Amino acid sequence: xxxxxxTPSNKVTEKGKYVELRCDPISGHTALYWYRxxxxxGPEFLIYFQGTGAADDSGLPNDRFFAxxxxxxVSTLKIQRTERGDSAVYLCASSTLLAGGHQTQYFGPGTRxxxx
Amino acid sequence: TQLxxxxxQFLSIQEGENLxxxxxxxxxxSSLQWYRQEPGEGPVLLVxxxxxxxxxxxxxxxxxxxxxRKDSSLHITAAQPGDTGLYLCAGxxxxxxxxxxxxxxxxxxxxx
Numbered sequence: 001x002x003x004x005x006x007t008p009s010n011k012v013t014e015k016g017k018y019v020e021l022r023c024d025p026i027s028g029h030t031a032l033y034w035y036r037x038x039x040x041x042g043p044e045f046l047i048y049f050q051g052t053g054a055a056d057d058s059g060l061p062n063d064r065f066f067a068x069x070x071x072x073x074v075s076t077l078k079i080q081r082t083e084r085g086d087s088a089v090y091l092c093a094s095s096t097l098l099a100g101g102h103q104t105q106y107f108g109p110g111t112r113x114x115x116x
Numbered sequence: 117t118q119l120x121x122x123x124x125q126f127l128s129i130q131e132g133e134n135l136x137x138x139x140x141x142x143x144x145x146s147s148l149q150w151y152r153q154e155p156g157e158g159p160v161l162l163v164x165x166x167x168x169x170x171x172x173x174x175x176x177x178x179x180x181x182x183x184x185r186k187d188s189s190l191h192i193t194a195a196q197p198g199d200t201g202l203y204l205c206a207g208x209x210x211x212x213x214x215x216x217x218x219x220x221x222x223x224x225x226x227x228x
Contacts, residue, residue, distance in 0.1 A: 004158070033216075035216075035218075040220065041220055041221075042120075042122075042204050042206075042218030042219050042220050042221050043159065043204070043206075043216075043218045044218070045215045045216060045217070048215060056215055058215070059215070091158050091159075093158070104161050104164070105161070105216065106161075107158025107159050107160070108158050109156060109157050109158050110156075110157075110158055
């Protein structure tokens with residue numbers, strides 16, 4: 001079956017521009033996560049959706065970052081007024097509904113964002 | 117702030133050698149996961165450990181969760197070039213639901 005897909009795979013933009021990164025989770029997965037991985041670092045949590053709502057957005061670094069999941073499937077991470085420090089690989093993951101257990105998160109290949 | 121420290125950061129060994137990588141924290145986690153990540157790909161889950169003192173084996177890989185659930189280790193026996201990659205540990209807490217806290221990873225290179 002299809003895994004988590006992310007588009008584009010690479011995005012180069014200029015400082016100050018707006019970008020959108022898309023994530024298609026595994027079909028039927030109700031939970032969706034966004035992480036950011038900078039060079040030489042582990043993934044850093046940004047935001048987590050359960051269905052259409054953001055259950056935890058405590059990892060978003062500032063108000064330039066925003067994510068939506070209007071129909072409870074595809075999600076878009078939006079970054080306004082990009083800065084060079086936003087350059088990183090943005091990873092998306094999905095999992096089945098949490099039931100108080102320890103869910104497996106399935107990661108996509110990521111979108112490599114470069115801000116010039 | 118909960119942090120996970122991994123050591124060593126880099127490890128380069130010859131095929132057939134054994135190795136251990138460590139994941140340490142001053143915080144208690146309800147579970148700890150180990151992932152492997154290859155260049156250009158997302159992390160892939162290897163194992164989840166939940167109970168303090170738990171040991172899990174996956175072929176030549178042995179994972180252990182510390183008794184106090186603050187640390188974990190990954191031991192690889194007779195490493196193969198195919199084991200090359202970035203090994204990440206990640207801690208989870210029931211209260212935070214989806215928020216996984218990752219270490220920086222151990223970059224392993226196994227030379228034939």
